[in-house]
Protein backbone atom coordinates (compact mmCIF):
# COMPACT_ATOMS: atom_id res chain seq x y z
CA UNK A 165 0.00 0.00 0.00
CA UNK A 166 1.49 3.34 -1.02
CA UNK A 167 0.43 6.53 -2.71
CA UNK A 168 -2.09 7.23 0.03
CA UNK A 169 -2.80 10.71 1.34
CA UNK A 170 -1.55 10.87 4.92
CA UNK A 171 -2.13 13.78 7.31
CA UNK A 172 0.35 14.08 10.18
CA UNK A 173 -0.25 16.71 12.87
CA UNK A 174 2.67 18.03 14.90
CA UNK A 175 4.73 16.93 11.91
CA UNK A 176 7.37 19.64 12.25
CA UNK A 177 8.94 18.02 15.31
CA UNK A 178 9.74 14.83 17.17
CA UNK A 179 7.48 11.83 16.68
CA UNK A 180 5.32 13.62 14.10
CA UNK A 181 8.35 14.49 11.96
CA UNK A 182 9.59 10.89 12.16
CA UNK A 183 6.12 9.63 11.17
CA UNK A 184 6.03 11.99 8.18
CA UNK A 185 9.42 10.70 6.95
CA UNK A 186 8.41 7.07 7.51
CA UNK A 187 5.20 7.42 5.49
CA UNK A 188 7.23 9.22 2.83
CA UNK A 189 9.56 6.24 2.70
CA UNK A 190 6.50 4.03 2.22
CA UNK A 191 5.72 6.07 -0.92
CA UNK A 192 2.80 8.06 0.49
CA UNK A 193 1.77 11.71 0.02
CA UNK A 194 2.21 13.39 3.37
CA UNK A 195 0.50 16.58 4.51
CA UNK A 196 2.72 18.13 7.18
CA UNK A 197 0.40 19.92 9.64
CA UNK A 198 2.48 22.37 11.67
CA UNK A 199 1.68 24.79 14.46
CA UNK A 200 4.06 27.77 14.14
CA UNK A 201 7.50 26.79 12.88
CA UNK A 202 7.29 26.94 9.11
CA UNK A 203 11.02 26.28 8.59
CA UNK A 204 10.80 23.11 10.64
CA UNK A 205 7.75 22.05 8.61
CA UNK A 206 9.69 22.62 5.37
CA UNK A 207 12.52 20.47 6.76
CA UNK A 208 10.00 17.69 7.48
CA UNK A 209 8.65 18.05 3.94
CA UNK A 210 12.19 17.80 2.53
CA UNK A 211 12.71 14.61 4.54
CA UNK A 212 9.50 13.13 3.09
CA UNK A 213 10.59 13.98 -0.44
CA UNK A 214 14.10 12.68 0.23
CA UNK A 215 12.58 9.40 1.39
CA UNK A 216 10.59 9.05 -1.83
CA UNK A 217 7.20 10.51 -0.96
CA UNK A 218 5.33 13.69 -1.86
CA UNK A 219 4.83 16.42 0.71
CA UNK A 220 2.90 19.60 1.38
CA UNK A 221 2.98 21.85 4.45
CA UNK A 222 -0.18 23.24 6.03
CA UNK A 223 -0.49 25.46 9.10
CA UNK A 224 -3.04 24.14 11.61
CA UNK A 225 -3.90 24.74 15.23
CA UNK A 226 -5.50 21.51 16.31
CA UNK A 227 -7.68 23.10 19.02
CA UNK A 228 -9.21 25.56 16.55
CA UNK A 229 -12.16 24.20 14.56
CA UNK A 230 -11.85 26.70 11.68
CA UNK A 231 -8.09 26.17 11.39
CA UNK A 232 -8.48 22.37 11.28
CA UNK A 233 -11.24 22.69 8.68
CA UNK A 234 -9.17 24.98 6.45
CA UNK A 235 -6.11 22.71 6.71
CA UNK A 236 -8.03 19.58 5.69
CA UNK A 237 -9.77 21.51 2.90
CA UNK A 238 -6.35 22.50 1.50
CA UNK A 239 -5.23 18.86 1.49
CA UNK A 240 -8.48 17.66 -0.09
CA UNK A 241 -8.25 20.28 -2.81
CA UNK A 242 -4.72 19.18 -3.71
CA UNK A 243 -4.89 15.43 -3.22
CA UNK A 244 -8.44 14.37 -2.31
CA UNK A 245 -9.63 12.92 0.99
CA UNK A 246 -6.97 11.59 3.33
CA UNK A 247 -6.76 7.85 3.99
CA UNK A 248 -4.54 8.03 7.07
CA UNK A 249 -4.43 10.47 9.98
CA UNK A 250 -1.57 10.44 12.47
CA UNK A 251 -2.26 12.92 15.27
CA UNK A 252 0.99 13.69 17.05
CA UNK A 253 0.32 17.32 18.05
CA UNK A 254 0.48 17.76 21.78
CA UNK A 255 1.76 19.62 24.79
CA UNK A 256 3.57 17.97 27.69
CA UNK A 257 2.89 18.07 31.42
CA UNK A 258 4.58 20.84 33.41
CA UNK A 259 5.00 19.31 36.85
CA UNK A 260 2.45 21.68 38.42
CA UNK A 261 0.20 19.90 40.90
CA UNK A 262 -3.56 20.38 40.86
CA UNK A 263 -3.63 22.66 43.90
CA UNK A 264 -1.35 25.12 42.06
CA UNK A 265 -2.64 24.63 38.52
CA UNK A 266 -4.26 27.62 36.81
CA UNK A 267 -7.49 26.99 34.94
CA UNK A 268 -5.90 28.43 31.80
CA UNK A 269 -3.14 25.82 31.91
CA UNK A 270 -5.65 23.00 32.38
CA UNK A 271 -7.76 24.28 29.48
CA UNK A 272 -4.77 24.77 27.16
CA UNK A 273 -3.60 21.22 27.61
CA UNK A 274 -7.06 19.62 27.37
CA UNK A 275 -7.81 21.78 24.31
CA UNK A 276 -4.62 20.70 22.54
CA UNK A 277 -4.20 17.06 23.54
CA UNK A 278 -7.87 16.00 23.75
CA UNK A 279 -10.17 18.47 21.97
CA UNK A 280 -7.57 18.68 19.18
CA UNK A 281 -7.75 14.91 18.78
CA UNK A 282 -11.54 15.14 18.52
CA UNK A 283 -11.44 17.96 15.96
CA UNK A 284 -8.86 16.38 13.63
CA UNK A 285 -10.56 12.97 13.85
CA UNK A 286 -13.96 14.46 13.03
CA UNK A 287 -12.68 16.51 10.11
CA UNK A 288 -10.74 13.55 8.74
CA UNK A 289 -13.92 11.42 8.85
CA UNK A 290 -16.29 13.99 7.38
CA UNK A 291 -13.79 14.67 4.59
CA UNK A 292 -14.07 11.00 3.63
CA UNK A 293 -17.88 11.04 3.43
CA UNK A 294 -20.03 8.07 4.41
CA UNK A 295 -18.95 5.44 1.88
CA UNK A 296 -16.89 2.50 3.16
CA UNK A 297 -13.18 2.33 2.41
CA UNK A 298 -9.91 1.41 4.11
CA UNK A 299 -8.67 4.16 6.38
CA UNK A 300 -6.72 4.51 9.59
CA UNK A 301 -6.54 7.01 12.43
CA UNK A 302 -3.60 6.80 14.82
CA UNK A 303 -3.40 9.00 17.89
CA UNK A 304 -0.09 9.40 19.68
CA UNK A 305 -1.20 9.04 23.29
CA UNK A 306 1.14 8.13 26.18
CA UNK A 307 1.71 5.56 28.90
CA UNK A 308 0.46 8.39 31.12
CA UNK A 309 -3.02 7.63 29.79
CA UNK A 310 -3.06 5.03 32.59
CA UNK A 311 0.21 5.44 34.53
CA UNK A 312 -0.28 8.76 36.31
CA UNK A 313 2.41 11.13 37.54
CA UNK A 314 2.17 13.85 40.17
CA UNK A 315 2.30 17.17 38.37
CA UNK A 316 0.65 15.78 35.27
CA UNK A 317 -3.08 15.91 36.00
CA UNK A 318 -3.85 17.93 32.86
CA UNK A 319 -1.74 15.68 30.61
CA UNK A 320 -2.85 12.40 32.22
CA UNK A 321 -6.51 13.43 32.05
CA UNK A 322 -6.16 14.43 28.39
CA UNK A 323 -4.43 11.19 27.42
CA UNK A 324 -6.84 9.14 29.55
CA UNK A 325 -9.72 10.82 27.75
CA UNK A 326 -8.00 10.11 24.45
CA UNK A 327 -8.17 6.39 25.25
CA UNK A 328 -11.95 6.40 25.39
CA UNK A 329 -12.19 8.73 22.39
CA UNK A 330 -10.14 6.22 20.38
CA UNK A 331 -12.23 3.29 21.60
CA UNK A 332 -15.52 5.04 20.84
CA UNK A 333 -14.34 6.09 17.39
CA UNK A 334 -13.18 2.53 16.69
CA UNK A 335 -16.65 1.18 17.43
CA UNK A 336 -18.42 3.93 15.49
CA UNK A 337 -16.27 3.68 12.35
CA UNK A 338 -15.48 -0.06 12.12
CA UNK A 339 -18.30 -0.82 9.70
CA UNK A 340 -17.04 1.86 7.29
CA UNK A 341 -13.53 0.41 7.28
CA UNK A 342 -11.77 3.06 9.34
CA UNK A 343 -9.56 1.58 12.04
CA UNK A 344 -8.73 3.80 15.01
CA UNK A 345 -5.83 3.04 17.34
CA UNK A 346 -3.65 4.71 19.96
CA UNK A 347 0.10 4.47 20.32
CA UNK A 348 1.29 4.86 23.91
CA UNK A 349 4.99 5.80 23.99
CA UNK A 350 7.12 5.86 27.10
CA UNK A 351 10.27 8.02 27.11
CA UNK A 352 11.14 9.05 23.57
CA UNK A 353 14.02 11.39 22.73
CA UNK A 354 12.30 14.39 21.14
CA UNK A 355 12.18 18.14 21.87
CA UNK A 356 9.45 17.28 24.41
CA UNK A 357 12.23 15.60 26.40
CA UNK A 358 14.76 18.34 25.65
CA UNK A 359 16.58 18.06 28.99
CA UNK A 360 17.24 14.35 28.44
CA UNK A 361 19.00 15.19 25.19
CA UNK A 362 21.36 17.76 26.71
CA UNK A 363 21.84 16.56 30.30
CA UNK A 364 23.34 13.07 30.08
CA UNK A 365 23.21 12.41 33.86
CA UNK A 366 19.52 13.29 33.93
CA UNK A 367 18.90 11.05 30.94
CA UNK A 368 20.77 8.10 32.44
CA UNK A 369 18.89 8.48 35.73
CA UNK A 370 15.60 8.17 33.84
CA UNK A 371 16.87 5.35 31.66
CA UNK A 372 17.70 3.27 34.75
CA UNK A 373 13.92 2.85 35.20
CA UNK A 374 13.52 1.38 31.71
CA UNK A 375 14.01 -2.42 31.56
CA UNK A 376 15.55 -2.13 28.09
CA UNK A 377 17.99 0.41 29.52
CA UNK A 378 17.47 3.20 27.04
CA UNK A 379 15.00 5.80 25.87
CA UNK A 380 13.17 5.23 22.59
CA UNK A 381 13.73 6.97 19.27
CA UNK A 382 11.00 8.79 17.36
CA UNK A 383 11.72 6.54 14.35
CA UNK A 384 10.75 3.51 16.45
CA UNK A 385 7.35 5.06 17.13
CA UNK A 386 7.04 5.93 13.44
CA UNK A 387 7.65 2.30 12.43
CA UNK A 388 4.71 1.31 14.61
CA UNK A 389 2.49 4.01 13.09
CA UNK A 390 3.32 2.81 9.56
CA UNK A 391 2.49 -0.76 10.60
CA UNK A 392 -0.82 0.26 12.21
CA UNK A 393 -1.81 2.14 9.06
CA UNK A 394 -0.94 -0.82 6.83
CA UNK A 395 -2.94 -3.79 5.63
CA UNK A 396 -0.85 -5.99 7.96
CA UNK A 397 -2.78 -4.42 10.83
CA UNK A 398 -6.15 -4.90 9.10
CA UNK A 399 -7.80 -6.60 12.11
CA UNK A 400 -6.49 -4.14 14.73
CA UNK A 401 -8.86 -1.43 15.88
CA UNK A 402 -9.59 0.26 19.20
CA UNK A 403 -6.20 -0.92 20.47
CA UNK A 404 -3.69 0.88 22.64
CA UNK A 405 -0.19 -0.24 21.73
CA UNK A 406 2.49 0.50 24.33
CA UNK A 407 6.00 1.27 23.04
CA UNK A 408 8.17 1.98 26.07
CA UNK A 409 11.00 -0.55 26.45
CA UNK A 410 9.07 -2.03 29.39
CA UNK A 411 8.94 1.23 31.41
CA UNK A 412 5.25 1.04 32.32
CA UNK A 413 5.72 -2.47 33.77
CA UNK A 414 7.86 -0.94 36.54
CA UNK A 415 4.98 0.84 38.30
CA UNK A 416 5.07 -1.48 41.31
CA UNK A 417 8.83 -1.06 41.79
CA UNK A 418 9.53 -0.93 45.50
CA UNK A 419 6.14 -2.37 46.49
Ligand SMILES: NC(=O)c1ccc[n+]([C@@H]2O[C@H](COP(=O)([O-])OP(=O)(O)OC[C@H]3O[C@@H](n4cnc5c(N)ncnc54)[C@H](O)[C@@H]3O)[C@@H](O)[C@H]2O)c1
Pocket residue numbers: 173174175176177178179180198199200224225226227252253254255256276304305306307348349350351352353354355356357
Ligand atom coordinates in the same frame (compact mmCIF):
# COMPACT_ATOMS: atom_id res chain seq x y z
N1 LIG B 1 8.50 12.35 23.69
C1 LIG B 1 7.95 11.52 24.55
O1 LIG B 1 8.64 10.98 25.44
C2 LIG B 1 6.48 11.21 24.47
C3 LIG B 1 6.01 10.20 25.30
C4 LIG B 1 4.66 9.87 25.26
C5 LIG B 1 3.81 10.55 24.42
N2 LIG B 1 4.29 11.54 23.63
C6 LIG B 1 3.32 12.22 22.76
O2 LIG B 1 3.81 12.26 21.45
C7 LIG B 1 3.25 13.38 20.77
C8 LIG B 1 4.38 14.10 20.03
O3 LIG B 1 5.29 14.61 20.99
P1 LIG B 1 6.85 14.77 20.68
O4 LIG B 1 7.57 14.00 21.72
O5 LIG B 1 7.12 14.52 19.26
O6 LIG B 1 7.04 16.31 21.09
P2 LIG B 1 7.33 17.60 20.20
O7 LIG B 1 7.23 18.72 21.15
O8 LIG B 1 8.56 17.38 19.43
O9 LIG B 1 6.10 17.62 19.18
C9 LIG B 1 4.84 18.12 19.53
C10 LIG B 1 4.26 18.77 18.30
O10 LIG B 1 2.95 19.24 18.61
C11 LIG B 1 2.80 20.51 17.98
N3 LIG B 1 1.76 21.29 18.65
C12 LIG B 1 1.76 21.74 19.94
N4 LIG B 1 0.64 22.44 20.17
C13 LIG B 1 -0.07 22.44 19.00
C14 LIG B 1 -1.30 23.01 18.61
N5 LIG B 1 -2.06 23.73 19.45
N6 LIG B 1 -1.73 22.80 17.32
C15 LIG B 1 -0.99 22.08 16.47
N7 LIG B 1 0.18 21.52 16.78
C16 LIG B 1 0.65 21.71 18.04
C17 LIG B 1 4.17 21.17 18.12
O11 LIG B 1 4.32 22.23 17.23
C18 LIG B 1 5.08 19.97 17.81
O12 LIG B 1 5.28 19.83 16.44
C19 LIG B 1 2.56 14.22 21.84
O13 LIG B 1 1.16 14.00 21.77
C20 LIG B 1 3.09 13.67 23.13
O14 LIG B 1 2.18 13.80 24.19
C21 LIG B 1 5.61 11.89 23.63
